[in-house]
Amino acid sequence: MSASVTADSHSTHVPHDSHGHGKPGIMHYLWNTDHKMIAMQFLLSACFFLLFGGAMALAMRWQLAFPGHSIPVIGHLLPHGIVNDEGAIIPSGYNVLVTMHGTILVFWVVMPLLIGVFGNFLIPLKIGAGDMAFPALNELSYWLFALSGVIVLSSFWVPGGAPGTGWTAYAPLSSVAAYNQTPIGQSLWCIAIFINGLSSLTGAVNYITTVITMRAPGMTMFRMPLPVWSIFLTAILLILAIPVLSAAAAMIVFDLNFGTTFFRPSGYGQPLLWQHLFWFFGHPEVYILILPAMGLTSEILAVFSRKPVFGYKAMVWAMIAIGLLGFIVWGHHMYVSGMNLTLSAAFSVSTMVIAVPSAIKTFNWMGTIWRGSIHYTVPMAFAVAFVSMFVIGGLSGIFMASTPVDLFVHHTYFIVAHFHYVLFGGSMFAAFAAVYFWFPKMSGRMFNNTLGWIHFWMTFVFFNLTFFPMHNLGLGGMMRRIADPTVYDCLKQLQPLNVICTIGAMGLGLATIPFVINMLWSSRNGPKAPANPWNSTTLEWTVSNPIPHGNFAVTPTVYHGPYEYSVPGLVRDFLPQNEKAPAHITLEAH
Amino acid sequence: MIKTISPDILNKRTASLFLTTGVFLASILSAEVACAEERSGNVYGLPPCVTTTGLQVDSIIKIIFWLTALVFVLTQGTYIYYLIRYRRREGVPAHYSHGNNTLEIIWTTAPTIIFLALAIYSNRIWEQIHVTAPENSLTIDVSSYQFGWQMRYPGISGKLAPMDVRKITPQNPFGTDPENPATAQDVICTDLVIPVGRPVHVLLHSRDVIHSFYVPEFRIYQDCVPGRTIGWVWFQATQTGDFQLACNQLCGTGHYNMKAPIHIVSEAEFQKWLTPRQQKNAALVQPSPIAAPSPAKAASLTDRTEKNTL
Numbered sequence: 001m002s003a004s005v006t007a008d009s010h011s012t013h014v015p016h017d018s019h020g021h022g023k024p025g026i027m028h029y030l031w032n033t034d035h036k037m038i039a040m041q042f043l044l045s046a047c048f049f050l051l052f053g054g055a056m057a058l059a060m061r062w063q064l065a066f067p068g069h070s071i072p073v074i075g076h077l078l079p080h081g082i083v084n085d086e087g088a089i090i091p092s093g094y095n096v097l098v099t100m101h102g103t104i105l106v107f108w109v110v111m112p113l114l115i116g117v118f119g120n121f122l123i124p125l126k127i128g129a130g131d132m133a134f135p136a137l138n139e140l141s142y143w144l145f146a147l148s149g150v151i152v153l154s155s156f157w158v159p160g161g162a163p164g165t166g167w168t169a170y171a172p173l174s175s176v177a178a179y180n181q182t183p184i185g186q187s188l189w190c191i192a193i194f195i196n197g198l199s200s201l202t203g204a205v206n207y208i209t210t211v212i213t214m215r216a217p218g219m220t221m222f223r224m225p226l227p228v229w230s231i232f233l234t235a236i237l238l239i240l241a242i243p244v245l246s247a248a249a250a251m252i253v254f255d256l257n258f259g260t261t262f263f264r265p266s267g268y269g270q271p272l273l274w275q276h277l278f279w280f281f282g283h284p285e286v287y288i289l290i291l292p293a294m295g296l297t298s299e300i301l302a303v304f305s306r307k308p309v310f311g312y313k314a315m316v317w318a319m320i321a322i323g324l325l326g327f328i329v330w331g332h333h334m335y336v337s338g339m340n341l342t343l344s345a346a347f348s349v350s351t352m353v354i355a356v357p358s359a360i361k362t363f364n365w366m367g368t369i370w371r372g373s374i375h376y377t378v379p380m381a382f383a384v385a386f387v388s389m390f391v392i393g394g395l396s397g398i399f400m401a402s403t404p405v406d407l408f409v410h411h412t413y414f415i416v417a418h419f420h421y422v423l424f425g426g427s428m429f430a431a432f433a434a435v436y437f438w439f440p441k442m443s444g445r446m447f448n449n450t451l452g453w454i455h456f457w458m459t460f461v462f463f464n465l466t467f468f469p470m471h472n473l474g475l476g477g478m479m480r481r482i483a484d485p486t487v488y489d490c491l492k493q494l495q496p497l498n499v500i501c502t503i504g505a506m507g508l509g510l511a512t513i514p515f516v517i518n519m520l521w522s523s524r525n526g527p528k529a530p531a532n533p534w535n536s537t538t539l540e541w542t543v544s545n546p547i548p549h550g551n552f553a554v555t556p557t558v559y560h561g562p563y564e565y566s567v568p569g570l571v572r573d574f575l576p577q578n579e580k581a582p583a584h585i586t587l588e589a590h
Numbered sequence: 591m592i593k594t595i596s597p598d599i600l601n602k603r604t605a606s607l608f609l610t611t612g613v614f615l616a617s618i619l620s621a622e623v624a625c626a627e628e629r630s631g632n633v634y635g636l637p638p639c640v641t642t643t644g645l646q647v648d649s650i651i652k653i654i655f656w657l658t659a660l661v662f663v664l665t666q667g668t669y670i671y672y673l674i675r676y677r678r679r680e681g682v683p684a685h686y687s688h689g690n691n692t693l694e695i696i697w698t699t700a701p702t703i704i705f706l707a708l709a710i711y712s713n714r715i716w717e718q719i720h721v722t723a724p725e726n727s728l729t730i731d732v733s734s735y736q737f738g739w740q741m742r743y744p745g746i747s748g749k750l751a752p753m754d755v756r757k758i759t760p761q762n763p764f765g766t767d768p769e770n771p772a773t774a775q776d777v778i779c780t781d782l783v784i785p786v787g788r789p790v791h792v793l794l795h796s797r798d799v800i801h802s803f804y805v806p807e808f809r810i811y812q813d814c815v816p817g818r819t820i821g822w823v824w825f826q827a828t829q830t831g832d833f834q835l836a837c838n839q840l841c842g843t844g845h846y847n848m849k850a851p852i853h854i855v856s857e858a859e860f861q862k863w864l865t866p867r868q869q870k871n872a873a874l875v876q877p878s879p880i881a882a883p884s885p886a887k888a889a890s891l892t893d894r895t896e897k898n899t900l
């Protein structure tokens with residue numbers, strides 16, 4: 001089979017200069033086609049954007065708890081598009097924060113963190129390949145991402161400032177300069193989204209090709225570890241969904257700058273067209289953000305429960321079902337947008353159905369820890385918390401899926417609570433779990449446990465303190481994206497809840513400090529990590545630390561599925577994928 | 591395995607920490623519920639509900655609330671029990687199992703049935719809420735713009751002057767026909783005044799970007815889309831009181847403060863408020879006869895008003 005030939009040619013890697021690993025000095029870090037270095041580039045960039053986007057969230061929380069009060073200490077340092085002379089946030093500045101926080105966290109933090117970092121780092125290592133199928137395209141994908149990041153940040157410094165139309169950029173607010181007052185910033189936003197989309201597409205093409213053609217001998221599709229499956233399926237979703245967003249973003253640029261009227265009714269355009277295009281991308285995007293998290297978590301739960309993943313095939317089929325159904329539920333963002341009401345009803349049925357595969361996954365996660373031998377480590381704690389938080393986020397989703405309930409809670413803080421439980425409690429918790437779990441392989445050193453536990457408990461407690469009360473705010477009728485809830489009589493009574501959320505958010509901000517210190521300090525000074533610190537079965541743990549260029553000295557051969565833990569009759573409680581089970585042991589079919 | 595503190599002690603400690611944190615978070619939750627209770631006298635923290643359709647929305651919120659609460663307690667309870675019960679202990683190996691197909695079938699089928707039942711039940715209510723507005727409804731044209739609201743009430747004829755969304759301009763904000771004598775009859779104001787007990791049919795318009803008609807106490811959210819008339823929103827107030835109409839779709843700098851007062855008053859008070867205004871307008875256009883919209887125009891108004899197609 002050609003797959004094994006390709007894999008061979010990559011693993012028996014002859015040193016040469018085209019990968020950049022022979023380059024002197026800083027170029028080694030800047031232009032390097034090694035998938036591990038590209039993962040590092042994505043990781044550092046995503047962490048930078050995480051701190052930046054997180055800081056914007058703190059500013060928003062300050063304003064919501066104490067509307068019109070100057071931000072202490074740093075208020076005066078913020079740019080004048082955001083704050084007034086006293087250092088208090090102005091309404092248009094608040095809209096900018098809302099927009100850029102959402103945009104940056106989705107496109108420049110969670111996507112690169114889950115897909116850019118772990119897609120790049122794990123796919124070749126887990127399938128037994130020497131690198132990605134297209135190493136140069138891979139590096140191009142990172143630099144397109146970096147370029148798009150520079151463009152989106154540059155919108156803060158152009159005349160008119162950054163856009164304030166929300167990360168959803170609903171037209172015609174976003175597409176008519178007279179309405180948004182920030183045509184340049186909005187155009188840059190669209191261009192940044194477009195280039196970010198190119199980065200995602202080049203990455204996705206690479207992941208799909210690598211998974212299909214470069215698996216080691218014996219690594220059948222149903223022997224692939226779940227993170228590889230999840231990122232493979234995510235890449236397919238990216239290829240199908242991203243072009244729609246890119247086209248829509250281009251249409252806004254044309255409307256803003258070249259006189260077209262795609263979304264402007266006075267020019268026979270249709271405002272709802274934007275919403276259909278945006279959410280046709282936007283709903284698969286939701287699963288793009290959670291599928292890799294599900295895959296990573298499944299593996300971490302299995303490793304630390306010392307048990308095979310419960311229902312491996314059900315997990316895979318559930319992810320495939322989510323991927324397919326994800327394309328026919330976009331209308332649930334539009335029940336009350338002016339879309340045909342019968343269509344709303346139809347979309348609510350498909351939306352209820354897509355909850356089923358998520359439920360299947362949850363039950364299988366519980367099955368995985370059931371009768372396990374659970375070892376609590378920092379990555380395990382994050383993975384365990386992921387399941388709990390995902391359940392809360394899933395259950396609150398049922399409220400919005402029901403059309404009459406959405407008639408009330410649409411665009412309230414209930415939805416803000418819901419998607420933060422899925423995106424932070426879900427995706428970010430999984431990202432933290434994965435960063436800790438693969439840190440020994442990425443850096444060759446162990447992280448500091450104490451700092452890790454402090455980070456986990458602070459994140460877990462303050463996350464819930466920040467976002468749980470938002471359910472109550474939403475059911476209490478508080479609109480999202482308003483700069484000052486106290487202008488409404490019915491919301492004044494809810495103000496103490498806003499203060500609680502803000503206290504939680506400040507704690508969540510502080511929680512990142514032990515994380516950042518731990519990562520920076522431990523990657524240089526941590527104790528040297530053994531090759532397989534977690535006694536794990538998948539191929540990346542069979543290579544030595546630091547991982548040699550080309551990954552595998554000899555292409556591994558795979559003999560069985562990925563999660564053979566606690567096989568009765570074996571001395572060790574794990575059986576790596578490249579080790580044959582002794583003749584007297586029968587592995588259970590999975 | 592990297593040596594940490596004795597794994598047994600650590601596991602036990604972590605497991606109990608999970609439990610304590612759970613209790614801690616549950617107490618925050620109950621404190622919140624108490625806070626919300628003070629506000630409106632119900633465990634859900636909902637604002638008071640003052641429309642008939644709102645009661646239907648509340649009924650399904652309550653069903654889903656208790657359903658999800660039950661699922662939450664069962665799944666998280668089982669999960670936390672497993673997390674504590676199956677923590678690592680010396681000499682107790684994990685159970686070797688790759689899964690169970692019968693279980694997979696059960697936990698695929700059961701949620702499917704529950705979710706489909708919920709979808710069907712929800713959409714029945716959705717359908718009931720969106721039946722065509724009753725004949726005796728008071729029709730009000732609600733026009734939104736950056737950053738405020740204007741209402742247009744029928745004049746003395748009892749009928750709104752016809753409008754065309756394509757005619758909406760800064761000079762003609764309601765898109766009415768200036769040549770039509772009925773236009774001058776319409777009563778225009780910035781407060782939404784409605785009689786209790788009578789169905790009120792609102793025609794939602796926007797002059798610029800997408801706004802939304804959101805009143806938490808009515809349990810109604812509906813976007814106002816420029817270039818269109820959204821004609822399927824109607825409601826019937828069950829009690830008098832003062833509320834606020836809010837824009838709940840990010841519409842620009844002044845979005846956060848785009849609100850309008852709502853006064854729900856008795857039928858008598860409503861007439862006391864509306865009739866003098868109608869008469870004043872009628873007096874202004876005297877002596878020309880009060881022209882009701884011609885049948886053709888009335889028909890075209892109906893055509894442009896998107897009806898609920900359920």
